[in-house]
Amino acid sequence: MIQGKDICKRFGDFQALDHANFHVPKGAVYGLVGPNGAGKSTLLRHVAGIFRQDRGELLVDGEKVFENPAAKAKLTFIPDDIFYFRQANLKEMKKYYEGIYPTFDTELFDKLLECFPAVDRKKNIRRMSKGMQKQAAFLLAISCKPQLLILDEPVDGLDPVMRRQIWNILLNAVSEEQMTVLVSSHNLRELEDVCDHVGIMHKGQVILERSLSELQGSVTKLQMAFEGDEMPDITGRFEVMNHTQLGRVHTLIVKGDQRELGDYLATFHPLVMDMLPLTLEEIFIYELGGENYEVKDIIL
Amino acid sequence: MKSKTSFFNKMIFRKDITRFWPLWTLQLVIGLLGVIIPALSQMSYINNLQTHSAKTEYKIDYLTGYIQNSCLSPYIMVLCIVVAASVFLYLTRERETYTIHSFPMKRVHIFTSHYLAGMVMLIVPALIIQVCLMLLIVTNGVGVILPYAGIYLLEWILQVFFYYNLACAVVMVTGNAFMNFVIYGVLNCLVAGVAMLYSMLAEIFVYGNQGFALYDIVENPVIRGLTPMAFFMTHTLRGDARGIYTMVDGNHAIFHYDQLLQEMGKTAFYLIPAVLMLAIAIGLYRIRQLESAGDTIAFSWGRPVFRIVFVFCSSLLFAAGVYAIGFGNIINDNAYGRKFNIVLGLVIVGTILFYFIANMILDKSFFIWKKTSYWRMGLFVVLMIFGMIGVRNGQFGSGLPAFDKVQKVGVSLEYNGENSYETPTFYLTGSQAIRQAYELNQDILKYGRNIKESSNGNQNAIRIKYTLTGGKERTLYYQVEASSEGKKIMNQMKQFIRKQPDMCELLYGKGYATKLQKAMYVSGMSVDWVKDGDETVSKWLSEEEGYPLVEDNTDDQELRNELYRAVIRDIQDGNCDLFYQEQANSFIVSLTDDGGETRYQEVQITAKCTNTLKVIEKLGLAKQSGRKWETPHGTLGETSSSVPSGN
Incomplete structure (x- = not known):
């Protein structure tokens, strides 16, 4: 149209x-x-x-x-x-x-x-x-x-x-x-x-344009825990938009196909792994965070 | 999908008419209160008069006045900008303009709809008022003035068409409601205003520049033509209606509409710029960026234009104003160099100040320091300095005209002392005489450049009037100090005139001997002070004192001719004091011919002018007593009080 x-x-x-x-x-x-x-x-x-x-x-x-x-x-x-x-x-x-x-x-x-x-x-x-x-x-x-x-x-x-x-x-x-x-x-x-x-x-630019389902499917929020404090490096394969750690629990916002991501991470045998759907608001914040948009204060 | 819209939208049109009802209602009220009701009342008064031999003339006189009042140019001008600013008001408001322009209409259709609504609001109330007035005319039995009313209605429409189109073009230039009025007002008097400012400044520091008069500026046909407000306001249609009709008897009048129609033709000339303005308005509307709503200037290219005009006019006005307030009384002398330095300084300060102000207006912010382009401002200041120097040095029409364009030179000398007087104007037409006068003028300029400080004595003056090819005139007025150098300049000019072979030709033009003297008269007077009791007064002859030659009285033609011949003889014999040096109890004979060449010239009749005095004796204004001549105020040539030195 x-x-x-x-x-x-x-x-x-x-x-x-x-x-x-x-x-x-x-x-x-x-x-x-x-x-x-x-x-x-x-x-x-x-x-x-x-x-x-x-x-x-x-x-x-x-x-x-x-x-x-x-x-x-x-x-x-x-x-x-x-x-x-x-x-x-x-x-x-x-x-x-x-x-x-x-x-x-x-x-x-x-x-x-x-x-x-x-x-x-x-x-x-x-x-x-x-x-x-x-x-x-x-x-x-x-x-x-x-x-x-x-x-x-x-x-x-x-x-x-x-x-x-x-x-x-x-x-x-x-x-x-x-x-x-x-x-x-x-x-x-x-x-x-x-x-x-x-x-x-x-x-002044449209930095991202998708159908909502596609958009929500392309960005995943992961919560995982491994044996040790360290988690395997996945940055070579997926784009990690955000990574926070609280004790052994790692929270990641990752761009990429959800199934492929799940299969790949399963190979590292995490103790816990939850894949959560991302709200539009979260996608917005993380997308613009990558564009140097100062969202830190908003999150806090 | 077929759009309902055509060349204009009925809905927008209707909405404007209903939305802005106060505009046309107010016009009707003003028309009723200002024209119809007073006219009704006046007609009723005249009809009730018991005895009046010329009721019709009386009615015509009043009704033509009311017809004129219904077509006042300043009123039309103000009305047009108010209406244009109202119907296009949405362009100054973002919210409104965005909504209206999201509608499925072309901009030209939106324009046409609003434009026509405004035009109807201007024309229809005027039509109603005129129809009422015409009914009043017919019912009062003076149908003879119906065409007169019709002409004024047409004049109204023509003026509305011009003023309204100009207003619409202005509205398209700016996005600010207030600026609509400012720019429109300025445009209507910009040319005359700039000419006036220029003259004001040139008068301060250009040696020889004559004092400016607004009337003279507006008299210039080009300036007046480019100043619509001045043109329409000085329109002869505004004159006394009695000049265009004659009463056959008390009840019948004949109107001379040819004169009126000729004036209408001048107004009709404004149809061309009016159509041009309309085209400009439509063109600007089509390319207008709507985000400019609220901006002082709606187009980026218009911003520098606004800045230049604003800074130029404001800085000159500032300099002239501050000079007049702060320095006008302090530097009241011929120190042109000093005056120039002060004015130049004020212009520089004004340019910088108003450059910043222009940017503040354009950016709608006080904090423009970082945004201001300082090199542009500097360039502007430099240009203004060059401009001022150019004015001082005689470029831009403030100095000597080009020699090859000079056709005629008129010179007169002005002496100021206890008694001020001015010689007649001597017109030089021979090429050699013109060249010599021109060279003398250059000497005067050299003298002027060297004046540092004014002397405290009285200043004399030399007035030189150049007639150029094409009939243009330029008058230069040089104040000359009462110093030895100044006196030398005055004497040089006097000697130069005295050396001319035929003084009569200088005064009355070629063929002076055969010219018919139609309006010749003795304006008998005494420029000298005459004792009147304890007072010393200047006395003039009047009809009561036996002054016999009444202007335009054809019965006196023979006497006039005789007097003229006598004066010519006395001038040729060198009996007259053409430089006005002997004051006491003199007669002045003014000679005016009907050729348009000359003019009104005055020469002084001294006791030596026996030819003239013998004719004046016939008029009963002088009597010979031995070798002396007695006049109503004393003995000719004898001083009753102080006599000016003659400088």
Whole structure:
């Protein structure tokens, strides 16, 4: 659905995107994660056709998106900081969206409105709470029946029930309408629940991009104990991202095929060996730790 | 997928109209309160007058005034930037601009939608007000001025088209709402402003530079043309409407629309830049980087332009201002070298200071010290220094014009003492005379460069007016010290003029003898002080004192001719004091022809001017008594108080 090649963007002296390459398959829920200033929002704004890249190529459904209404009509964008016209209520915003998006579905809007009972369609949206405004934004965006929904920090300010509600609606649209969702968030636990693809950004580049299962399968957390204090050296064969030792117990984060790793370590006859699945948050921390990202303080 | 969007989006258009309702509502209110209601009230008052022979004329007079008031250029100018800044306000706010540009529309369509909404907000209220005014005109039976109202409506639309397009172009250049107003304001008066600053500074330290007058600067057609605010505000459409209609009787008027339409033509000339501005605005919007929302300048290439204009104008203004406040009264002399050093120092300080300020504005930060390119700043300072030296040395139109362009030279001498006076202007047209005058001018400049400190005595002055090819004029005004060297310069110039073979030609131009004297008069006066009780006063002849020649009175033509011939004779005979050295109780005869060549020249009539005095005697303003001539203020040629030395 989205294909980005060598996208570069500079804001004055700051290189916001530095040859970013990424690919979002159709119907995927693609989570974009990365530290602050990594370039996530900038990348999303490029995908939404707001920014024009200095270099590189960005295609949405095979079409260039910048200054291309046909491509932009297939997507809706919910930014982290949502804009509504002053004095406008949901009814007026709906009219506005109807006039802008050729695919706006009024019936769907009315149906969805029932899922957001707290949203008062006659109340000035700017007077609503941040959470309510987010709900209104989802309501309008989904009613446009986009093929691609771009979400920048989408569920900030929503209560847990509403978060679940919104994700349910989105995932429903993904499964029924083959909608693609590109989402950036710092809430990795939440992304882990909903995303099937993940891209990790750092310093304007997408440093890692995999399906979540592939990603989780490629990095393993091991806890082992051997006869002596020393453990065999496996660095020649596998990439050890992190190694800590507490008494005889060694904890390792290792990149590589899980089965191959297990078979190889079994040859050293460890007293104990546990292979634990890695959370997205752990992968994020260890991946960026390797990129000289100062995560030590966060871990502590 | 087919997009609903065409060349413009109805929804955006409608949203702007409803969202910015205070703008057009305010216009309507201002129109109603400022034009319609007062006009209604005035018409009602006139209609209720019991006796008035010319009610129609009265109505026309008022209604044309109200029509003019409905089309005030400064009001249109302000209105246009307010509307443009409002409809494109989203470009200054990241959140808004990102949302709007994520919509499936081309930028040009977004622009068109907002642009048209703004245009409608500007035109429709004006139309409503004009329609109301026209109804008022028709119902009051003065339908003859309907075309007049129509012309002003068209003028409104034309001005709106220019000002609004300029405002839209400005809005596209900046990403900051406040800067919209600043840049727009500056652009509307930049050329005249720079010319004014230049003149102010040149006046301080360039020897010979005449004092600047804003009126003269704006009079220059090029400067005025490039200063839309000045052009529209000095538009003759703003003049008295009575000049363009004549009343046949109390109830019928004939309008001379040709003059109005001619003025409209001048406004229509602004259609070309207006269309250009619109094209620029669209072009800029298409290439605008949206991340510039909130930035002072939205384009990277615009930043150095802003910096240069800002630093250039601000540093000159700073130098002129600080000089006026801090040094203007201290260095009130001809020490041009010293003045120049001070101004140059102030310009350097101003350039550095405002270079930093420009960077602060551009970067929206106070801490720009590390980011500032010091070599660029240094280069700018060097360029400013060279520029100032260039101004001092007479480049950039502040010194002597090129000799080969000089067509005519006018010279007058000004003496300042207890009584100040100035000689008539002597116009030199012969090539040899021009060359000699030019060389004398160079000598004056050499003299000026050597003035270190001013003497405390009174300063005299030499005014030299060059007429150049193409009709351009440059006037240089040299203050000359009352020192021996200064007096020598004044005498040199006086002797040079005295040596000219035909003084009448110098004063009244070639063919002076055959020129018709239409508006010739004796402005009879006494430049000398006359005792009036305990006071000494300067007395002038007036009609009450028997002054018979009223300007433009054709009945006096024969008398005028006679007087003129007598004056010419006296000048040729050398009887007149053309350098105005004998003050007491003199007559001055002013001669003005209708050829446009000359002018208003004054010559002093001394007791030797018997030819002229005999004609003046016929006018009853002088009487011969033996060898003396008595005037209403005393005996001609005799001093009643002190007489200037004549320097």
